[in-house]
Amino acid sequence: MRVFIVNSVAGNGKGRKVWPVLEKKLKEEGEPYEVNFTEYPGHATELASRASRREDVRVVVGVGGDGTVHEVAAGLVGTRVPLGYIPAGSGNDFARAQKIPSDPLAALDRIVRQEPSIVDTARINEERMVSTAGIGFDGSVARAVNRSPLKKWLKGFTYVLELVRLLFTYQPRNVTMILDNQIHTFQDVWLIAVANIPFYGGGMKICPQASNRDGILDLCVVRGISRWELLVVFPKVFRGTHVHHPAVSMMKGSHLEIRSDFPMVIHADGEIIGETPVRIEIQPESLHTV
Numbered sequence: 001m002r003v004f005i006v007n008s009v010a011g012n013g014k015g016r017k018v019w020p021v022l023e024k025k026l027k028e029e030g031e032p033y034e035v036n037f038t039e040y041p042g043h044a045t046e047l048a049s050r051a052s053r054r055e056d057v058r059v060v061v062g063v064g065g066d067g068t069v070h071e072v073a074a075g076l077v078g079t080r081v082p083l084g085y086i087p088a089g090s091g092n093d094f095a096r097a098q099k100i101p102s103d104p105l106a107a108l109d110r111i112v113r114q115e116p117s118i119v120d121t122a123r124i125n126e127e128r129m130v131s132t133a134g135i136g137f138d139g140s141v142a143r144a145v146n147r148s149p150l151k152k153w154l155k156g157f158t159y160v161l162e163l164v165r166l167l168f169t170y171q172p173r174n175v176t177m178i179l180d181n182q183i184h185t186f187q188d189v190w191l192i193a194v195a196n197i198p199f200y201g202g203g204m205k206i207c208p209q210a211s212n213r214d215g216i217l218d219l220c221v222v223r224g225i226s227r228w229e230l231l232v233v234f235p236k237v238f239r240g241t242h243v244h245h246p247a248v249s250m251m252k253g254s255h256l257e258i259r260s261d262f263p264m265v266i267h268a269d270g271e272i273i274g275e276t277p278v279r280i281e282i283q284p285e286s287l288h289t290v
């Protein structure tokens with residue numbers, strides 16, 4: 001049995017539109033399937049967790065964006081049931097990293113053909129991180145995007161709009177970070193990105209070397225830079241060449257704790273999960289995927 005979890009609100013309704021296309025194909029194939037539509041934030045985790053406890057379930061397929069991957073994966077981590085994914089969100093960074101086609105039927109076909117593999121996830125406070133987390137500026141941007149009434153009309157451009165707006169208002173913070181038992185202090189920190197895949201925010205290559213198959217987290221710390229300089233450096237993140245700037249430090253580690261002089265907003269896979277302090281720990285090979 002294949003269980004589909006469809007987020008109808010993902011991608012401004014793309015999730016809802018994609019499902020009939022998938023269902024037509026599934027009916028033609030004649031393989032048994034079930035579908036559940038999410039009714040509220042967090043529902044996908046409950047549905048995935050319930051499905052994973054059933055003997056007859058072969059795969060749980062999330063249909064939506066990175067928030068849907070985040071929620072479905074949280075219900076599957078540590079179980080034998082693999083996560084399948086049909087991208088129908090605004091950013092779809094997990095799909096970009098996993099090389100999942102954007103065409104829903106091609107993505108469905110891939111789930112059938114692909115050999116299952118196993119990837120890393122991370123614990124972040126009491127939550128789960130599948131792809132990336134952002135602390136500070138990008139957490140504040142993610143919160144602003146999620147709350148923005150413009151998201152419906154401007155779609156992916158809302159991210160750039162909120163990012164530019166916050167560039168002029170965000171207050172950098174002083175941070176103490178313990179990374180694998182080493183203490184680092186940073187002044188005027190704009191953001192700390194923690195990554196299992198290279199991309200976030202819809203294709204920005206924040207940690208170009210990150211991989212969810214290497215058992216380690218990649219970090220990008222941006223600090224001690226003026227607003228104007230940051231504005232100049234920002235476009236480089238789309239090619240990943242920001243890593244050469246002196247205000248950018250790239251690090252790697254498996255366990256970190258971050259404390260800041262004022263609270264910094266945290267997102268995991270684009271979902272706001274709270275504010276600093278934060279503790280993040282890699283959990284190698286914790287999620288099966290197809």
Ligand SMILES: Nc1ncnc2c1ncn2[C@@H]1O[C@H](COP(=O)(O)OP(=O)(O)OP(=O)(O)O)[C@@H](O)[C@H]1O
Pocket residue numbers: 007008009010011012038039040041042043064065066067068069071088089090091092093269270271
């Ligand atoms: N029925 C629902 N009503 C309201 N919100 C929901 C519902 N089902 C799921 N959600 C929430 O929808 C949010 C957005 O989902 P998702 O991230 O998959 O789409 P997206 O934001 O369009 O894509 P991306 O993250 O790739 O840009 C998630 O926070 C999820 O908790």
